[in-house]
Amino acid sequence: SNLDSALQSFKLERALDVDTQTKTAAFLGTVDNQAAIVILEKTDLKTEAVSERNFLSHIVEQSKVINSNDVYTWAKATLKQDLNDFPAAKLILIYPATETHIRKYDSQKLHYVRETPEMYRQFVVPHIEAMKGDRLKWVYNILFHGAESETVIYHDESQAGFVLLPDMKWDGVNLASLYLCCIVNRTDIASVRDLTGDHVKYLKNIQNKIKDVTFHRYGLKPDQLRIFVHYQPSYYHFHLHVVNIAHPGLGDGINVGKAILLDDIIDNLVADKEFYQKRSIGYVLGENSGLWKIEGYRNS
Ligand code: M7G
Structure with missing residues (x-):
């Protein structure tokens, strides 16, 4: 698709902004020598999936314990993804991007x-x-x-x-x-x-x-x-x-x-x-x- 080829040829210039709370990051680059912006956002957990009794075994693919103490255990995990029902991220491509676009998404x-x-x-x-x-x-x-x-x-x-x-x-x-x-x-x-x-x-x-x-x-x-x-x-x-x-x-x-x-x-x-x-x-x-x-x- 057009999107795939744009992402393939995207040449990073610099990160514009990162927000750790919304888990969003915006990047400025070029595609075919024209300015392009990509905004990546990690999606939240889908509440419908969470209501299934065995949802954890469905969505947690791998996990690795970081540490534990008394009754507490914390771990890293990878989640199963599904492009239709459980996408891992959402992205926006703005191409060609104007100066106004770049300024808007810049920190x-x-x-x-x-x-x-x-x-x-x-x-x-x-x-x-x-x-x-x-x-x-x-x-x-x-x-x-x-x-x-x-x-x-x-x-x-x-x-x-x-x-x-x-x-x-x-x-x-x-x-x-x-x-x-x-x-x-x-x-x-x-x-x-x-x-x-x-x-x-x-x-x-x-x-x-x-x-x-x-x-x-x-x-x-x-x-x-x-x-x-x-x-x-x-x-x-x-x-x-x-x-x-x-x-x-x-x-x-x-x-x-x-x-x-x-x-x-x-x-x-x-x-x-x-x-x-x-x-x-x-x-x-x-x-x-x-x-x-x-x-x-x-x-x-
Ligand atoms: P705004 O308050 O003018 O801007 O709202 P901001 O919230 O982005 O600062 C414009 C709204 O339109 C925003 O919620 C955008 O996400 C949304 N929006 C912008 N564009 C270019 C599009 C578009 O092409 N399609 C759709 N469906 N929504 C858009």
């Missing part, structure tokens, strides 16, 4: 930013305009050109509609880490900052439909889902993250200063139609972000 210093409405108008709006273009191609491919249609769970093509599909972050196997992405059809909402009281009904409809569809498809009840947006998002076309509450997500994905619950957004808009135009919003931003490069923004 970087973080800053807490309190973005005022003035900062938003003066610096963030032009940044968003500059970030639209090519970077949203994958979104338009899904919405308008049938990309990923084999895995799309729900698609309402009306103006108020959206696509619900498995997120690139999900292995599609393990319900405990279920991660869906909901992308709206309309192209006039870049982020939470564009939402007003006029969107309340629209957002409630989307939320209800997501809960319905996710229950019927995966058996997950509404109170087992965390539905939220990111601010700042990586992609400025309005979308929601739909994640099993049992899954802490990857990295800072659900942290305070990044994730905002859809329920809170709706309530805030009910309380004040212009909530997200008037308020300062606090978030964590990496130094590699295009925003941080803007001197006026940095010094606000």
